[in-house]
Amino acid sequence: MTPLDYEYLRKALKDRSGLDLSIDKQYLVESRLLPLARRYGLSGIPDLVQKMKGGADKMTAEVVEAMTTNETFFFRDKLPFDHLREEILPALLQARAGRRSLRIWCAASSTGQEPYSIAMCLKELGPAVAGWRFEIVATDLSPSVLEKSKSGLFTQFEVQRGLPIQLLVKYFKQTGELWEISPELRAMIQHRQFNLLQDYGQLGMFDVIFCRNVLIYFDQATKISIFERLAKRLEPDGYLALGAAETVVGLTDAFKPHPTRRGIYLPNTKSPSIVPAAKPALASAGFGR
Helix, strand or coil: CCHHHHHHHHHHHHHHHCCCCCCCCHHHHHHHHHHHHHHCCCCCHHHHHHHHHCCCHHHHHHHHHHHCCCCCCCCCCCHHHHHHHHHHHHHHHHHCCCCCEEEEEECCCCCCHHHHHHHHHHHCCHHHHCCCEEEEEEEECCHHHHHHHHHCEEEHHHHCCCCCHHHHHHHEEEECCEEEECHHHHCCEEEEECCCCCCCHHHCCEEEEEECCCHHHCCHHHHHHHHHHHHHHEEEEEEEEECCCCCCCCCECCEEECCCCCCEEEECCCCCCECCCCCCCCCCCCCCC
């Protein structure tokens, strides 16, 4: 792969998904895209790039999907779900007692472990939420991971990663070599293909937004834009959960850190202003949600 080919791929990925590859990630591109090139009967990545330049939109979409990875597991990092159970849900159940409904958005939801983990937290509230309506909107750029999430089917390896045995027994049934999540949990989740670079207006308003382990792949200007749009989709007393390596600090005052819950952010009640970016910062870390 020539430097020109790599620059073309970097720009295509940035324009289509927001993914900001640093200049030293050529090895990663080759490892992800060579299998795709061979599947199309091409000799290598230069031929793949030529096809993309020729207007092969389906191939370009597959390149983006191959490069946006989908590492995830149930109750990933544990702490955000502790915050959800101990702080966020008790506060919102009291604040929403009049309407008896909650909307939660999982952005970059991958193969479904995060939204299903949230659904289990809600179901575990038991009789306290009888008659409430819960809606979890799970969005991802990748149609294939959304299809897997919709199926509600997980391997033995997947259910062993982070899922307590009592919840496995309670909410899953074994189907051959796979584990199938209960229909009542699947019914709580709406799946939508969505690009975080798109307009957010179609999604409506949310009480909680989980946007974890995806912003680390964007440059500073893109992060600022996303925070500004997230703020417009979150209720004034809502909650934003970010990944452990992500923060709003130094980027925007549309949100402020929760005083006691690390990784949780609250909308600022004053008019938000965006901290200007001096120059875009390249993402340099590896990949995974």
